Amino acid sequence: MNRISKQFVLHLAIIALVTACSSQGNKSSVSDEKEVETLVDDLYGGTGGVSVDAEGNIYSSDFGPFLGQINPDFKVVSKVFKITPDGQVSVYMDSLLGASGSEFDADGNFYQSNIRGSSVTKRTKLGEISDFVKDSLVAPVGLAFDLNGDLIVCNCGNSTLRKITKTGENIRFSEGDIFKCPNGITKDEGGNFYTANFYNGDVIKIEPDGTPSVFATIPGNNNGHLVYRSGYLYVVGRAANQIYKVSMTGDLELFAGTGTRGRKNGSRLEATFSLPNDLDFSPDGKFLYVNEASDSLGSSRILIPTAIRRIRMPD
Secondary structure, three states: HHHHHHHHHHHHHHHHHHHOOOOOOOOOOOOOOEEEEEEEEEEOOEEEEEOOOOOOOOOEEEHHHHHHOOOOOOOOOOEEEEEEOOOEEEEEEEEEEEEEEEHHHOOEEEEEEHHHHHHHEEOOOOEEEEEEEEEOOOOOOEEEOOOOOOOEEEEEOOOEEEEEOOOOEEEEEEEEEOOOEEEEEOOOOOOOOOEEEEOEEEEEOOOOOOOOEEEEEOOOOOOEEEEEEEEOOEEEEOOHHHHOOOOOOOOOOEOOOOOOEOOOOOOOOOOOOOOEEEEEOOOOOOEEEEEEEEOOOOOOOOOEEEEEEEOOOOO
C-alpha cells in the first residue's frame, strides 16, 4: 500500500470514528450569564462559511472533514446546516463539493461557494437550487455583494477576486501578489471591501475600483473569515485561536480567546477556541456566531466535528 493510500485509509477511519461518536449536532444548553457559550456541539461537518438570515437563523457550511485534498479522486459531498437561534439543526442544502463561503443577497436568496467544485450555487427563497456561476472560478471561498448588487468572489486557488454582475458578466475585480489565498470578505458602508488572507495574517482593503492595500495584520499568520459591523472589522485569527476587533484606522484589539486551542466557555478573554473559521452577527447585533473545528483529535487538518459558538456582544 503506497503512502497516499495509507493516508486515505487512515482518514476514512477517522471519519468513521467521529461519526460513531458524534451526532448530527447536539443542542447545548446556553444561559444569559456567559459571554461565550456553545450553541451546538459535535456538528458532523467541517468549518466552512457562516451566514445569518433576517430571522436570526444561522447557516454553517460543511467544508468537508479535512483541510486540503488527501486524494484527488476522493470527492466529499458536503452540506449546509441551518441552525435556529435556540440550537435546532436541520439540513438546508446538500450535494455540494467543499462548501466554503456563503452570503445572502438583499432579497434573501442564499449563495454558497464550492471550493472543490470551483462554482457558486444559488438557493432561492422558494428553495430552487441552481449553479449561479462556474466560469473563471478557482477554489472560491468568500462571497460579498457590492453596493450595486453585484457578487464579489474570492478565488483562493489563484488569489484573484472576480465580480459577477447582475447581468451575468464575469469580470476580474482585483488581483496582485498582495493576495495570499483571499478567504473571507466583507464590505463597509462606503463600498470598500476587506478580505482576509489564509496564507498569512494580512487583511487587505479593496477600494470600489479594485485597488488593494494591506489594512492590518492579524497574529497567527493564518486568517479565517471576517465581518464588518458599526465601524469595526471582526477578524478570525484562525491559527491564533482568537478573534480580533479592528478599527477603521487599522488598530487591533483582542476581542475573544486566550490563544490556547480548546472549547472553554466563559468571558470573552478567558474563553478558548479551536481553529475558528467564520463568523456573523445576529440581526439585532446582540450575538456574534462563530464556527470552529474539532479540538479532540489534535490535528489542524481534521475539521470535524464542528461547534457553533456564540459571543454575547458588550453593551
